[in-house]
Amino acid sequence: MIGYLGDKQFSSRDELVRYMREQLLGKRKVAVDAETHNLQYTQPVGIGIAASGEEAFYFTIEPELEDEIPWKVLIDPGVLKVFHNALFDLNTLIDFHIDDTNIVDTSTICRLLCQPAKLTEAVGRFLPGMEVHDMSEYISGSQTTMELPLEVLSRKCCQDVMATYALHEVLGELVDQQYLAVEMDIIPILIGMSRRGIGIDHEERVRLEGKYETDKVYYGGLCKEYGFNPGSSQQVGYILAKRNNLLPMRRVINKRTGKREVKISTRAENMVVLEDPLAQAVLGYRKASKILSTYLRPMEIHDRAYCRWHTEARTGRITSTRRNLQNIPPEVRSMYIPDNEHFTDWDATQIELRCLAYISGDEEMQEVFDSGGDIHQDTADFMGIERRIAKNVGFAMIYGATAKTIMETAGIQSRGMAEQLRDMWFDRYKMAGLWIVTTQEEGLRNGMVRTLYGRTLKLPSLEEEREDGIRRKAVNYIIQGSAAEIIKRVMVKCSQLPVVLQVHDELIADGDAAEGVRKLDLDHIAPFHIPFKIRLMERWEV
DNA sequence: CGAAAGAGCCC
DNA sequence: GTACGGGCTCTTTCGT
Numbered sequence: 001m002i003g004y005l006g007d008k009q010f011s012s013r014d015e016l017v018r019y020m021r022e023q024l025l026g027k028r029k030v031a032v033d034a035e036t037h038n039l040q041y042t043q044p045v046g047i048g049i050a051a052s053g054e055e056a057f058y059f060t061i062e063p064e065l066e067d068e069i070p071w072k073v074l075i076d077p078g079v080l081k082v083f084h085n086a087l088f089d090l091n092t093l094i095d096f097h098i099d100d101t102n103i104v105d106t107s108t109i110c111r112l113l114c115q116p117a118k119l120t121e122a123v124g125r126f127l128p129g130m131e132v133h134d135m136s137e138y139i140s141g142s143q144t145t146m147e148l149p150l151e152v153l154s155r156k157c158c159q160d161v162m163a164t165y166a167l168h169e170v171l172g173e174l175v176d177q178q179y180l181a182v183e184m185d186i187i188p189i190l191i192g193m194s195r196r197g198i199g200i201d202h203e204e205r206v207r208l209e210g211k212y213e214t215d216k217v218y219y220g221g222l223c224k225e226y227g228f229n230p231g232s233s234q235q236v237g238y239i240l241a242k243r244n245n246l247l248p249m250r251r252v253i254n255k256r257t258g259k260r261e262v263k264i265s266t267r268a269e270n271m272v273v274l275e276d277p278l279a280q281a282v283l284g285y286r287k288a289s290k291i292l293s294t295y296l297r298p299m300e301i302h303d304r305a306y307c308r309w310h311t312e313a314r315t316g317r318i319t320s321t322r323r324n325l326q327n328i329p330p331e332v333r334s335m336y337i338p339d340n341e342h343f344t345d346w347d348a349t350q351i352e353l354r355c356l357a358y359i360s361g362d363e364e365m366q367e368v369f370d371s372g373g374d375i376h377q378d379t380a381d382f383m384g385i386e387r388r389i390a391k392n393v394g395f396a397m398i399y400g401a402t403a404k405t406i407m408e409t410a411g412i413q414s415r416g417m418a419e420q421l422r423d424m425w426f427d428r429y430k431m432a433g434l435w436i437v438t439t440q441e442e443g444l445r446n447g448m449v450r451t452l453y454g455r456t457l458k459l460p461s462l463e464e465e466r467e468d469g470i471r472r473k474a475v476n477y478i479i480q481g482s483a484a485e486i487i488k489r490v491m492v493k494c495s496q497l498p499v500v501l502q503v504h505d506e507l508i509a510d511g512d513a514a515e516g517v518r519k520l521d522l523d524h525i526a527p528f529h530i531p532f533k534i535r536l537m538e539r540w541e542v
Numbered sequence: 543c544g545a546a547a548g549a550g551c552c553c
Numbered sequence: 554g555t556a557c558g559g560g561c562t563c564t565t566t567c568g569t
Contacts, residue, residue, distance in 0.1 A: 234548090
């Protein structure tokens with residue numbers, strides 16, 4: 001079936017096909033949207049194509065695929081294909097071998113412009129008068145698009161592509177084209193990673209499950225003897241309080257009931273210091289059950305590990321979802337195995353502090369990095385403290401931590417001591433310190449900051465967040481966002497390698513890619529030096 | 543049943 | 554009297 005939305009009338013299908021041929025073939029740019037069975041990724045049921053903001057065509061996808069026109073257009077690298085959320089559409093259309101080199105994505109453009117990325121919202125803002133609808137207006141919950149009358153789906157899809165086309169006309173030129181190109185190059189890479197997945201050694205998985213199951217049963221049994229569920233922080237809090245353990249209390253207003261409540265915090269950081277063996281049992285239980293329920297059990301039903309990659313993090317970071325593979329604890333990494341004997345791992349060493357050194361223009365810090373020194377050791381030597389603590393202070397600076405949190409995370413006795421450490425850090429790295437302060441002020445004034453490559457990151461407003469929170473974000477967004485965009489450029493440069501995983505400052509490829517990585521000269525990808533540490537391993541190691 | 547809260551895993 | 558940036562997922566709890 002072919003659908004049409006526009007102001008033409010056709011007396012026959014042949015006439016429509018003829019017209020469509022005229023309108024679509026030979027165009028340099030079209031907007032595309034795929035409709036799927038449901039809101040999860042599945043098979044596409046139809047695609048919409050528009051070569052203008054005024055009319056669009058809809059093709060149902062049938063087994064015979066008799067209509068060759070959409071595919072002729074979509075496989076052509078000479079045609080710019082505009083999507084709104086290309087990551088989704090290209091993934092659903094993967095079996096049709098759509099060209100993915102000449103694409104652009106209006107949702108990414110919206111995000112780069114700090115505008116709402118949802119199609120209905122973006123259209124509402126930039127194309128008032130254009131009609132688009134959210135799928136939720138048509139279907140709810142478990143319903144599928146299949147249950148919609150064809151005409152309704154066709155009309156909706158046509159409206160979406162027309163809007164996407166128009167949105168690109170309006171916004172396309174407003175963003176930095178080079179920056180946009182990197183974002184677009186990332187999309188096929190992420191799809192490739194999503195589809196490739198990672199091998200699982202199920203024998204190893206079973207071994208690990210046995211180990212943590214034993215722990216869980218043991219600690220769980222201990223708690224059961226005392227009649228409470230260690231999985232319930234509420235029960236844990238009451239029991240431990242009754243046994244005279246000192247834990248922090250929080251007075252909080254329950255959002256649902258509006259009543260004031262006192263809550264006992266049973267977080268691990270609060271409980272490790274307790275003498276009570278029951279507290280330690282709870283911690284043992286939590287550790288084991290976390291690893292079982294989040295990292296081991298869910299893999300039982302899967303041959304390989306797959307996740308979906310996204311680019312919507314506020315700082316421009318890439319994230320992994322639907323079985324997050326970016327937070328696998330070292331304890332269970334051994335169950336991930338390569339398809340080709342090895343994994344090759346390369347990571348950008350201390351990329352965030354290097355960003356800070358470069359962006360702030362801090363010469364002391366740059367000097368340490370340029371001479372191949374160890375920044376944390378340098379800090380430690382200057383301050384006369386352990387490296388571990390110096391490292392903590394360094395991170396605290398990037399995160400904008402207060403003296404109190406430095407004290408807690410670095411395990412320092414007094415608050416005064418933590419303040420002293422922070423002051424010494426400012427003294428050692430004067431420019432960086434100055435930059436942090438001025439960045440906070442500018443962030444507060446402008447409501448946004450800019451990264452290394454010029455991406456604008458919006459900060460929360462004073463209505464949404466306290467001033468000190470905004471100050472911290474101003475600094476951190478620049479550092480984290482800049483590191484993220486460097487890594488994205490690295491990924492694009494590594495696009496010929498079989499990369500299976502990205503963990504923020506680290507990439508992992510299947511097989512021995514060490515030589516391939518070395519050849520790419522990644523150390524000079526940014527305007528400053530970033531050494532990449534390359535490792536070859538037989539399974540995912542720590 | 544779903545949302546919120548609390549916890550804990552990663553960089 | 555004062556919460557460290559960005560993520561994701563799991564379990565419990567509680568109101569509907």
